[in-house]
Amino acid sequence: xxxxxxxxxFHQAKWDEPVIFELSNxxxxxxxxxxxxxxxxxxxxxxxxxxPKNMIRKQPPQLxxxxxxxxxxxxxxxxxxxLGADLNVDIGQGTCTMKYSPKINEKIxxxxxxxxxxxxxxxxxxxxxxxxxxxxxxxxxxxxGLDKFTFQPGGGGQAIFAMVSMxxxxxxxNNEAEQRDEIISTMFSHPSDAAAPTVKGYKVINIxxxxxxxxxxxxxxxxxxxxxxxxxxxxxxxxxxFNPKIKEFTDIIHKAGGICGYxxxxxxxxxxxxxxxxxxxxxxxxxxxxxxxxxHGCGGPATGALGVAKEFIKxxxxxxxxxEKEKYYFNYDLPKSIGKVRAFYGVIPAxxxxxxxxxxxxxxxxxxxxxxxxxNNNYLLKKVLEIPGASAPYAKGxxxxxxxxxxxxxxxxxxxxxxxxxxxxxxxxxxxxWSSHHPFIVPQPFTLEPTESYAKAEIDEYIAxxxxxxxxxxxxxxxxxxxxxxxxxxxxxHDPLDDPNRWAITWRAYLKKNKx
Numbered sequence: 475x476x477x478x479x480x481x482x483x484f485h486q487a488k489w490d491e492p493v494i495f496e497l498s499n500x501x502x503x504x505x506x507x508x509x510x511x512x513x514x515x516x517x518x519x520x521x522x523x524x525x526p527k528n529m530i531r532k533q534p535p536q537l538x539x540x541x542x543x544x545x546x547x548x549x550x551x552x553x554x555x556x557l558g559a560d561l562n563v564d565i566g567q568g569t570c571t572m573k574y575s576p577k578i579n580e581k582i583x584x585x586x587x588x589x590x591x592x593x594x595x596x597x598x599x600x601x602x603x604x605x606x607x608x609x610x611x612x613x614x615x616x617x618x619g620l621d622k623f624t625f626q627p628g629g630g631g632q633a634i635f636a637m638v639s640m641x642x643x644x645x646x647x648n649n650e651a652e653q654r655d656e657i658i659s660t661m662f663s664h665p666s667d668a669a670a671p672t673v674k675g676y677k678v679i680n681i682x683x684x685x686x687x688x689x690x691x692x693x694x695x696x697x698x699x700x701x702x703x704x705x706x707x708x709x710x711x712x713x714x715x716f717n718p719k720i721k722e723f724t725d726i727i728h729k730a731g732g733i734c735g736y737x738x739x740x741x742x743x744x745x746x747x748x749x750x751x752x753x754x755x756x757x758x759x760x761x762x763x764x765x766x767x768x769x770h771g772c773g774g775p776a777t778g779a780l781g782v783a784k785e786f787i788k789x790x791x792x793x794x795x796x797x798e799k800e801k802y803y804f805n806y807d808l809p810k811s812i813g814k815v816r817a818f819y820g821v822i823p824a825x826x827x828x829x830x831x832x833x834x835x836x837x838x839x840x841x842x843x844x845x846x847x848x849x850n851n852n853y854l855l856k857k858v859l860e861i862p863g864a865s866a867p868y869a870k871g872x873x874x875x876x877x878x879x880x881x882x883x884x885x886x887x888x889x890x891x892x893x894x895x896x897x898x899x900x901x902x903x904x905x906x907x908w909s910s911h912h913p914f915i916v917p918q919p920f921t922l923e924p925t926e927s928y929a930k931a932e933i934d935e936y937i938a939x940x941x942x943x944x945x946x947x948x949x950x951x952x953x954x955x956x957x958x959x960x961x962x963x964x965x966x967x968h969d970p971l972d973d974p975n976r977w978a979i980t981w982r983a984y985l986k987k988n989k990x
Contacts, residue, residue, distance in 0.1 A: 619751025687868025
C-alpha cells in the first residue's frame with residue numbers, strides 16, 4: 475500500500491480451528507498438582523468434607539483435557555483470526571462504539587492492586603477503589619446533570635432493565651402499577667429499550683419516524699394515556715439524527731404521569747454538549763465500555779452507568795458508594811431499592827478506565843472528543859454519499875451526530891448485491907462493516923461510526939474500501955457474492971438463528987441436540 479489512498483493487501487490466517495472440546499485427549503494435563511502432605515491435611519482437611527453436601531458435584535466437570543502447548547497453540551491460532559480496534563480500521567461497528575482505549579488505561583486497570591482485590595473484602599481495605607467509584611459518580615453527575623449514579627449494571631441492557639424496574643417501583647409506591655402498564659419507545663431507539671420492558675411484562679408502543687427521520691410528536695401525543703408508565707428513548711437515535719424536540723417529548727410524558735428514561739449507551743457525539751437534565755429526563759445511563767475509553771469488544775467487559783434525579787435515588791440498586799468524613803462506605807439503607815441487578819459493585823476495570831479517561835481529558839477534552847467524533851462522522855457521510863449505490867435515508871441533506879444508518883438499497887436494485895455480500899467482501903481488505911440490528915427498517919442497511927479515534931487517512935482508507943466493493947458490484951458482482959476470499963470469515967446460514975431448537979450455546983447442549 476502506498477501513501478496514496480488504496481486498500482491494503484490483506485490476507486488473514488485461517489486455521490479452521492476446532493472447538494477446544496474436540497481437541498481434548500483423555501488423560502492429558504497442562505499441570506499436575508502435588509498430593510496434599512499429611513501434616514497439611516490434618517490441619518485443613520481434604521478440601522471437600524467441610525463443604526455442604528449439596529455443593530459437591532456428583533461427577534467431575536466435563537472439561538477438555540489438553541497439554542499446555544496445545545492450549546497455547548489453540549488460543550494463539552484463534553487470536554490470529556480476530557480483527558479489532560487495535561488492529562484494523564473498525565469504523566463499521568455502528569451503534570456499538572469501537573474506539574481506541576489508551577494503553578496506559580489498560581495498564582492501570584490490569585494492575586495487581588486492582589486485579590487481586592476481592593469483592594467480599596471489608597470496605598476498610600478497599601478505600602482506593604471506592605474513592606474511584608465515588609469520584610466517577612461525581613464526574614457523571616456533572617456530565618449528565620443527574621444526582622446519583624450506580625455502576626452495578628453489567629451493561630446497557632441491564633441498565634435499561636434497572637430503569638424499567640425503578641419505573642415500576644415508583645408507580646407501585648403511588649398505587650398505579652397495575653394501571654400504568656405501557657412503555658413508549660421509538661423504532662430507531664436501541665432494541666433493548668423495547669426488550670427490557672417486555673421482559674417486565676409491559677406493553678410496548680413504538681413511535682415511528684416522520685418524513686424527517688424524527689420520531690413523530692403527534693404519534694406520541696396519541697400514544698400517551700393513563701396507562702403510560704414511562705418513556706425509554708435513545709437520542710440521537712441509531713440513524714445518527716438528534717431529536718431537537720426531545721424536551722417536548724419528556725414534557726408530554728410527564729404531563730401524562732409517566733417517567734422518562736434516557737438511553738445514552740452511545741453518547742460519543744454529545745458528551746459535554748447536551749445533558750439529560752436539561753432534556754427533562756428522570757434517569758439515564760451511559761455505557762462506560764463505549765463512550766468512556768473501553769471499546770465495545772464483543773459485549774464486554776461492560777458497565778451500564780445508571781444515573782437518576784434526586785427523587786429516584788431511593789429506588790437505585792444497593793449498595794451505593796458514599797463518603798462521610800474521611801471514609802468511603804457502602805450504603806445499603808435504601809428501603810425502596812429495587813435490590814440488586816447483578817452481583818457486587820460493577821465491572822471494576824471498565825470503571826477504572828473510564829475514570830482515567832475522564833481525568834486525562836478534563837471537561838474541555840470531553841467536548842473535543844464530541845466535536846471530532848461529529849466532524850469525522852459528517853466527513854464520512856459526505857464521502858459515502860458520493861459512492862454509487864449508497865444512500866442515507868431520512869433527513870436528506872442534514873448533518874448527523876456520531877453515526878449514520880446508510881443503505882445499499884440502490885446497489886441491491888442495480889446489481890443484486892446485498893449488504894451482507896458487501897460485508898463479506900470488506901473483510902478481504904481487513905475491514906468490518908456492520909449492517910444493522912433487526913428489524914431492517916432501513917432496506918439493505920449498513921451503520922458506520924468513525925468516533926474520534928480515527929485519523930482522516932484511516933477514514934479515507936475505509937472509504938476507498940467501500941468504493942472498491944461498490945465498483946466490483948457493478949463490474950464483477952460474482953467476486954463480491956463469493957467473498958470472502960482472503961479472510962477467516964465464513965458465510966452464515968441465518969435460518970438456524972430464528973430457530974431456538976437448533977441453537978447450541980454450550981458444548982453440552984450441542985452434544986445433546988446432536989445426540990452424541
